[in-house]
Amino acid sequence: MQELTLHIDDHRTSILIGRNLFPQRDIKAEGKVIYLVDVNVYQHHKEKFEGLQFILIPSGEKYKCLAYVEELMRKLVDLEADRTSFLVGVGGGLVTDLVGFVASTFMRGVGFGFISTTLLGQVDASIGGKNGVNLDGFKNMIGVIRQPSFVWCDLTMIESLDQGELVSGFAEVIKYGAIRDRKLFDFLEENYSSVLDRKTELLERIVTDSAAIKIDIVESDVTELGDRKLLNFGHTLGHAIEKLTGILHGEAVAIGMVLAAELSVKLGYLGRDEADRLRGVIEASGLPVETDQSMEAIFETLLKDKKRSGIHLGMILLHSLGDAFVHKIELESLKKALYDLH
Numbered sequence: 001m002q003e004l005t006l007h008i009d010d011h012r013t014s015i016l017i018g019r020n021l022f023p024q025r026d027i028k029a030e031g032k033v034i035y036l037v038d039v040n041v042y043q044h045h046k047e048k049f050e051g052l053q054f055i056l057i058p059s060g061e062k063y064k065c066l067a068y069v070e071e072l073m074r075k076l077v078d079l080e081a082d083r084t085s086f087l088v089g090v091g092g093g094l095v096t097d098l099v100g101f102v103a104s105t106f107m108r109g110v111g112f113g114f115i116s117t118t119l120l121g122q123v124d125a126s127i128g129g130k131n132g133v134n135l136d137g138f139k140n141m142i143g144v145i146r147q148p149s150f151v152w153c154d155l156t157m158i159e160s161l162d163q164g165e166l167v168s169g170f171a172e173v174i175k176y177g178a179i180r181d182r183k184l185f186d187f188l189e190e191n192y193s194s195v196l197d198r199k200t201e202l203l204e205r206i207v208t209d210s211a212a213i214k215i216d217i218v219e220s221d222v223t224e225l226g227d228r229k230l231l232n233f234g235h236t237l238g239h240a241i242e243k244l245t246g247i248l249h250g251e252a253v254a255i256g257m258v259l260a261a262e263l264s265v266k267l268g269y270l271g272r273d274e275a276d277r278l279r280g281v282i283e284a285s286g287l288p289v290e291t292d293q294s295m296e297a298i299f300e301t302l303l304k305d306k307k308r309s310g311i312h313l314g315m316i317l318l319h320s321l322g323d324a325f326v327h328k329i330e331l332e333s334l335k336k337a338l339y340d341l342h
């Protein structure tokens with residue numbers, strides 16, 4: 001088992017990565033502990049919830065909305081939750097985003113922790129304290145930044161995860177290698193096949209390395225004014241592609257990373273061989289490297305993205321594998337460069 005700690009001001013979040021963390025480990029709370037559990041996780045791991053008080057959360061992004069937050073809060077009232085209650089979100093990014101938001105606002109905030117059950121959740125969504133819901137199709141428009149007491153990345157729970165979801169989460173792992181850690185990137189290039197075959201020690205290594213990078217970046221920039229923007233590598237275009245096509249988040253990010261690398265080559269920052277290596281590992285992992293959507297459609301959708309500010313956009317580009325930077329670019333120039341790529 002690996003243990004990492006996220007320090008923000010005087011708050012510490014303990015992040016554990018290993019097998020059989022839940023329900024073996026104790027959760028210390030003043031009041032009652034209520035688990036909010038992804039329905040598919042429950043179906044696969046029913047026995048772990050025996051004797052616990054829990055609420056099931058249906059699967060699907062459409063539940064990440066204020067109307068469903070109200071429904072969850074009503075269920076908490078029915079269970080006589082109060083200010084001393086402690087909420088534990090058990091699931092992927094959908095559940096941790098929702099539960100973090102509910103715990104931050106229910107009775108003006110109660111304690112909470114996460115048991116993260118998807119690869120994407122373990123390396124990304126559960127770490128960093130961004131909790132929120134969507135509004136009218138716009139992702140994460142409503143939310144707070146508040147850190148959980150703990151995050152357990154339970155590698156036993158991940159065993160039941162659909163292979164497509166695992167591969168989608170793997171895109172975020174590739175992202176960490178590409179933006180910050182060339183050694184991790186080299187490791188992924190060599191071992192992607194065994195990782196995706198779920199070899200525990202390899203999963204533990206990539207989750208730990210990825211979580212450590214996210215912790216480092218979040219600690220240096222909680223509110224996303226500086227380095228945290230680097231985490232958006234592949235996401236600016238990826239979000240637009242996800243919205244247009246409905247493919248999985250990691251799949252859209254994979255295409256977004258390929259496009260961002262191509263842009264980096266075109267603008268003279270990145271060598272062609274490095275861009276080809278990135279594309280190569282993405283493709284070999286079974287992730288898509290292109291979309292049938294037109295660049296016009298992608299750009300139009302991107303214009304509506306909430307991270308847009310004024311006529312400039314901060315695109316995350318690469319100097320080399322392991323070294324990303326924010327490239328401020330005028331929307332018109334970006335549009336031209338993107339259209340020229342095809």
Ligand SMILES: NC(=O)c1ccc[n+]([C@@H]2O[C@H](COP(=O)([O-])OP(=O)(O)OC[C@H]3O[C@@H](n4cnc5c(N)ncnc54)[C@H](O)[C@@H]3O)[C@@H](O)[C@H]2O)c1
Nearest residue numbers: 040059092093094117118120121124125130157158160161
């Ligand atoms: N807060 C952040 O910083 C942050 C970062 C990245 C993504 N996100 C959010 O995360 C969400 C996506 O998260 P996700 O990819 O984990 O998807 P998810 O939570 O929707 O889970 C994907 C699917 O896997 C199922 N599932 C989860 N764990 C399982 C398990 N162990 N066994 C079997 N099935 C399981 C779920 O029921 C669901 O059908 C999006 O809403 C995204 O906006 C948040």
